[in-house]
Amino acid sequence: MAAPRSCDLWRFCGRGWWRATGHCRLPGCRRSWPWATLGTRSLSQEKRAAETHFGFETVSEGEKGSKVYQVFENVAKKYDLMNDMMSLGIHRAWKDLLIRKMHPLPGTQLLDMAGGTGDIAFRFLSYVQAQHQRRQRRQLRTQQNLSWEEIAKKYQNEEDSLGGSLATVCDINREMLKVGKQKALDQGHTAGLAWVLGDAEELPFDDNSFDVYTIAFGIRNVTHIDQALQEAHRVLKPGGRFLCLEFGQVNDPLISRLYDLYSFQVIPVIGEVIAGDWKSYQYLVESIRKFPNQEDFKDMIEDAGFQRVTYENLTTGIVAIHSGFKL
Numbered sequence: 001m002a003a004p005r006s007c008d009l010w011r012f013c014g015r016g017w018w019r020a021t022g023h024c025r026l027p028g029c030r031r032s033w034p035w036a037t038l039g040t041r042s043l044s045q046e047k048r049a050a051e052t053h054f055g056f057e058t059v060s061e062g063e064k065g066s067k068v069y070q071v072f073e074n075v076a077k078k079y080d081l082m083n084d085m086m087s088l089g090i091h092r093a094w095k096d097l098l099i100r101k102m103h104p105l106p107g108t109q110l111l112d113m114a115g116g117t118g119d120i121a122f123r124f125l126s127y128v129q130a131q132h133q134r135r136q137r138r139q140l141r142t143q144q145n146l147s148w149e150e151i152a153k154k155y156q157n158e159e160d161s162l163g164g165s166l167a168t169v170c171d172i173n174r175e176m177l178k179v180g181k182q183k184a185l186d187q188g189h190t191a192g193l194a195w196v197l198g199d200a201e202e203l204p205f206d207d208n209s210f211d212v213y214t215i216a217f218g219i220r221n222v223t224h225i226d227q228a229l230q231e232a233h234r235v236l237k238p239g240g241r242f243l244c245l246e247f248g249q250v251n252d253p254l255i256s257r258l259y260d261l262y263s264f265q266v267i268p269v270i271g272e273v274i275a276g277d278w279k280s281y282q283y284l285v286e287s288i289r290k291f292p293n294q295e296d297f298k299d300m301i302e303d304a305g306f307q308r309v310t311y312e313n314l315t316t317g318i319v320a321i322h323s324g325f326k327l
């Protein structure tokens, strides 16, 4: 039996070690902390257990969910423009890299969690379509005897051009999904997409349903990150892949200082000017600082049951892509 990483925070529940402050983290075991039901916790312990952070503010767990909802409800219409303005378009390159790392083949079933306005799902569909077309061209080269009608038919049907792939965009926020659906129409993504309203901590999907689970700039906003990771593990098929694009800690001290200056002095100003919302962008930069560093987050992913967990820093660690497999 593996020793717990930090004994005072871990308990043994009969099936294995689990963290004392939440639910058992073993896949399939959802026992909660027995002390809570035995009533042996003091009032101050009780209070601390129910508190979390919203940026630099300490709030109750229930409050965090509604505050996060409000943030994305407020910024939904300006969300895409804000991302281009804040990052000078760099967020697009990060998202492209995530898809290249995934390298999805036609037929892949993707769950894009906290998928918001659909950036990851649209990139996924374009990538799969390109892969499928490449495959078809290769096949056509070997089937020289097809008529022009047959060749044209092969290129026409958009559903076919995805080879059975489906991207399910799931998000807790109606407004973000509404903007995403309109964007899908504008960009001509008419097939291979499903939009689902749902909470990362309690997914409305069966076990073993998806080949890939992505979450881009989403997990930082979730109240119980460990719960969301367990859910990701549950809904992935055996062999399925978890990929997370999220802010990290910058490893170069000079860049780190400049980045801090930029984050705290410039981003809320852009938020106010473009979206008329300073507070939401203050929350964004604070939530980035509160999020675990790359190594700690890797440990959390492993704790949820994922294997072969690795990460890659992008732009000196401003963001990182974490990857893990359900084996």
Ligand SMILES: COc1cc(O)cc(C/C=C(\C)CC/C=C(\C)CC/C=C(\C)CC/C=C(\C)CC/C=C(\C)CC/C=C(\C)CC/C=C(\C)CC/C=C(\C)CC/C=C(\C)CCC=C(C)C)c1O
Pocket: 071, 075, 079, 080, 082, 083, 086, 087, 088, 090, 091, 217, 255, 258, 259, 261, 262, 265, 266, 267, 280, 281, 283, 284, 315, 318
């Ligand atoms: C509410 O929650 C959210 C809302 C959202 O809209 C989005 C999200 C999720 C987030 C994303 C999807 C990604 C959004 C992207 C970012 C937050 C930006 C990430 C930052 C960068 C890529 C740039 C990092 C910057 C540096 C490494 C430092 C370089 C900084 C400077 C040269 C400026 C230093 C600033 C000062 C000294 C303060 C005074 C300066 C001014 C008033 C001039 C202002 C300058 C500019 C506007 C230029 C901006 C420069 C860049 C973007 C630099 C690009 C260069 C590099 C990456 C090396 C969400 O959760």
Ligand SMILES: C[S@@+](CC[C@H](N)C(=O)[O-])C[C@H]1O[C@@H](n2cnc3c(N)ncnc32)[C@H](O)[C@@H]1O
Pocket: 068, 072, 113, 114, 115, 116, 117, 118, 119, 120, 170, 171, 172, 173, 176, 198, 199, 200, 201, 215, 216, 217, 218, 221, 222, 223
């Ligand atoms: C910064 S946006 C990221 C959107 C998109 N993935 C992207 O890369 O542009 C964060 C998203 O997480 C969603 N979110 C926050 N908490 C969530 C939760 N508990 N379950 C599902 N989605 C959540 C928000 O509604 C928002 O759409």
